[in-house]
Amino acid sequence: MLVIVTGVSGTGKSTLGALLAERLGLPFFDADQFHPAANVAKMSAGHPLTDEDRIPWLQAMADQLVESGKSGGAVLTCSALKNSYRKMLSVSPSIRWIHLTGDRDLIWERMSARQNHFMKAGMLDSQIALWEKPLTGYLLDITGTPEQLLDASLHYLKTQPMNMQMGVIGMGVMGKSLALNLAEKGVSVSLYNRYVAGKEEGVAQKVVDENPEFSNTAAFEDLQKFVDSLEKPRRILMMIPAGAAIDAQLDALIPILEKDDLVIDGGNSFYKDSERRVERLREVGMHFLPMGVSGGEEGARKGPSIMPGGNAEGYAMVEDFLGRISAKDKDGKPCVTYVGPGGSGHFIKMVHNSIEYGEMQVLAELTHLLRFGFGCTAEQVSAIFADWGKGELKSFLLEITADLLLFKEDGALLLDKILDQAGQKGTGAWSLTTALEYGIPYSPLAESVNARGVSGEKAMRVAFSKTFQHEFQKVEDSLESWLPKIKAAYSLARIINHEVGFRLMKTVSDTKDWKLNFNEISRIWTNGCIIRSGLMENISANYSDSVSFFETAGVKEQVISGRKALAELVGLGLTHGFALPVMSAGINYLLGRITAESSASVIQAQRDYFGAHTYQRKDDASGKFYHTNWI
Ligand code: NAP
Secondary structure (H helix, E strand, O other), X not given: OEEEEEOOOOOOHHXXXXXXXXXXXXXXXXXXXXXXXXXXXXXXXXOOOOHHHHHHHHHXXXXXXXXXXXXXXXXXXXXXXXXXXXXXXOOOOOEEEEEEEOOHHHHHHHHHHOOOOOXXXXXXXXXXXXXXXXXXXXXXXXXXXXXXXXXXXXXXXXXXXXXXXXXXXXXXXXXXXXXXXXXXXXOOXXXXXXXXXXXXXXXXXXXXXXXXXOOOEEEEOXXXXXXXXXXXXXXXXXXXXXXXXXXXXXXXXXXXXOOOOEEEEOOOOOHHHHHHHHHHHXXXXXXXXXXXXXXXXXXXXXXXXXXXXXXXXXXXXXXXXXXXXXXXXXXXXXXXXXXOOOOHHHHHHHHHHHHHHHHHHHHHHHHHHHHHHOOOOHHHHHHHHHHHOOOOOOEHHHHHHHHHOOOXXXXXXXXXXXXXXXXXXXXXXXXXXXXXXXXXXOHHHHHHHHHHHHHOOHHHHHHHHHHOOOOOOOOOOOHHHHHHHHHHHHHHHHHHHHHHHHHHHHHHHHHHOOOOOHHHHHHHOOOOOOOOEHHHHHHHHHOOOOOOHHHOOOOHHHHHHHHHHHHHHHHHHHHOOOOOHHXXXXXXXXXXXXXXXXXXXXXXXXXXXXXXXXXXXOOOOOOOOEOOOOO
16 A cells, blocks of 8 residues: 655644554655755755756655555655646555645644754745645545544545546447556546446446456446545546437436536537536536547547547646547647637537548548549559658548558458448538538538538439439549649648638637637647648648638648649549539639639629618728619
């Protein structure tokens, strides 16, 4: 057993620590033993230590705890005033924390009575100012005698079983992978899956049994026992389907949780539902984190990109754990950040998925055009994509598309056996309705949602292809002459997809005053998530709120050079019988946005003609509205 007794100077932690060590038969260590001489001299001279001074001291104690953990345990007393100091000492999930707290005047009185202690009593106030409420462990008031405090501590250690640090609800694809990822990174986890007689039995236990290498996991199918297994304040991650299941799970959880507990919704919930739930938990004194997670099954297990929003205090409770399990960017920083208040975490995950829809559709359009227009084999298309992926066009989706184009089953391409009906779960469509609500043009990404809808009408498509004698036409020109243009068109189509998504995020952020940081959001999207790419790295480095996305360094040049190529490729595809919904919406969108003189004068004239809706004039800068009697 490893026990750490903490508290500001004068709380009596050394006395309690020594008593505890004696009673438990464990070696006793006091933090003062671990100070380098320079720190002791500094404190003796009445100067407070800086955080930098404390690092070697904390590290020495952490090393001692690791050693003691191998030989049966120890009791350590240490002020450990901040959660960051406690984090450095958290070398094992089995550490038991006892935090001594009490009235300032009582502590002062006790300190003043002490002699031969290098800590000056006058430093008490600076220690109290530094003290942060612990995220875990037992808070013990020092009013009693040392014997009473000893009894209370022993009672705590005996009656409170070793609680787990985190609970995960839902042992599906994502929940199981995240739970195992947490366990692997040293976080003790309770696993819960609902019990449905005859259908869902022993699901969490199966996960524990199949992963015997993790001794820091425990399985439950009784929600109360699951909740009781967690240290307080509790941290619970739900990985279950969005919608009614989340509200039902909260209905079951809230009555058995306590003030200051934290619930995280790591699924793909609609951000407006999340805003309502943040409020719901706030009203009962609990924290709620609506949190986007991207990376699929493998990402969740090895390192996803994580987008938590909602309650900042709740985020502080899991910041360390999320940092441990997330992917890391090119500088080694965790691909997780506190996104912002309310439903902002789920909101940006929704837009992330919408960009993902667009990126997937562009690759699907190009694959089709290359195979059935230019007559490439699947291997040739794969080779083209793989080649692009070596340079600045590199992206996870390009990489997996190059890969799947080579996948054979029984000697034949698996892709050709997959039914051409694309599924969807909601995030793409929610982004579109949000864009409409905020009046943001969204046609390229909207088309990626519509394309999935059209793909679903297979029977009708087959019937109509006969009725209207549709066939793909072979492109007569050589592939070599088109390849540079196809590459430039692909590059620009991707830029447009991202611009559309980022514009929606910026507009909603400004309207709701979320103050989203897009350099940071794109940084956490540079690894772990599905839309990680070279382009995202560029956005992360160069995004600026004061410059339009299309004018960002490294982007502007591609907008200029790719414009004609995208228009030509779309023209070629359409005239050869290929539907290219995202690429064609993309070039339309771009041209619309860079056209100084638009066709909207005609619309205004028509509106005034039939409905007297009035119009403004180019030759009157006052903004006055005019009506003409057209007949
Ligand atoms: P999944 O494999 O279908 O697992 C769903 C889990 O939720 C299962 O453990 C299931 O338990 C449980 N569950 C289902 N209905 C429930 C209910 N009414 N009450 C309580 N538990 C219920 O789903 P998943 O892929 O892990 O996805 C979970 C969430 O993460 C979803 O919101 C999803 O959109 C999101 N997400 C998924 C991915 C991905 O790549 N899969 C990526 C990012 C985010 P039973 O076994 O008892 O049915």
